[in-house]
Amino acid sequence: MMAVTQPTSLLLDNPPEPVVSLNEIALDEALDALDPLRHLRTDSDASEFARADEDTVAIVPLQPRSILGETIRLTFPVDFPLVSISLKVDASHGCGGIAWPAGEVLSNYIAFRGIGYLQGKNIVEVGSGTGLVGLVAGALGGTVWITDQAPLLDIMQQNVTLNNLQSCVSVRELNWGETPPSDIPPPELILAADCVYFEPAFPLLVQTLSEMAVSGSTEILFCYKKRRKADKRFFTMLKKKFSWAEV
Structure with a gap:
């Protein structure tokens, strides 16, 4: 096993934002259509807006799944x-x-x-x-x-x-x-x-x-x-x- 490090001369003070593919954008829009309030919840740790070093507050409380038909x-x-x-x-x-x-x-x-x-x-x-x-x-x-x-x-x-x-x-x-x-x-x-x-x-x-x-x-x-x-x-x-x- 070997470790690869980035040369010092290439380190940037302001790294570029990660590239988001069109597929990811389409998926995000589809999820938003199903649940417009999903980014305001804290029940999922998959949100790209949440950071581990930040305190998150549940603006919208978690709702149980509805059982219909x-x-x-x-x-x-x-x-x-x-x-x-x-x-x-x-x-x-x-x-x-x-x-x-x-x-x-x-x-x-x-x-x-x-x-x-x-x-x-x-x-x-x-x-x-x-x-x-x-x-x-x-x-x-x-x-x-x-x-x-x-x-x-x-x-x-x-x-x-x-x-x-x-x-x-x-x-x-x-x-x-x-x-x-x-x-x-x-x-x-x-x-x-x-x-x-x-x-x-x-x-x-x-x-x-x-x-x-x-x-x-x-x-x-x-x-x-x-x-x-x-x-x-x-x-x-x-x-x-x-x-x-x-x-």
Whole structure:
């Protein structure tokens, strides 16, 4: 290996600016068209305007990537796939239009229990969002109603059709605190993934669960992310109506 140095006589006090090719300019313009504010962010160290010896300030805060009209594929159980679900996700109507970890965990749990666990059961998923958990339950042999507020009914129906589960999964509007649809029979199993996050809705959700679980043998499976101390209030309310344990 040898080192090559520039002769002293060629060193310049004001070196020329680096040459930028037309391809680089075109790429830069294309990136600017996609994100006009990209040079004002500090989330990328690739900006030619940033220097390592300068303190950079985030003029525009980093924004999460928007999820619009995407389709993903998930399998359950994760280690030994039994069910494969294609899922359209779209955040246009809020947080309910995307897949959250609690839904994937609950889906994995019921798939792990196997087909015999759900076969022939009437099942209702509340706060379904995309309908993921209910779709898995339907694929495992259950007769399922996936429910949520009106803005999410379309994406749920698209996901039912996408997975050819129209024969066993139905979509219904259900606002917590209101009377459940009359054509949903008393469920043997109620599924709820990540429904504990909005404190004003806690008593409404408990009311809905109480009205649907008319049989003493109704089982409710909850999966949620612990976010704040207020979550404990929900389970305090739940204890007045149900007995529960961690699984």
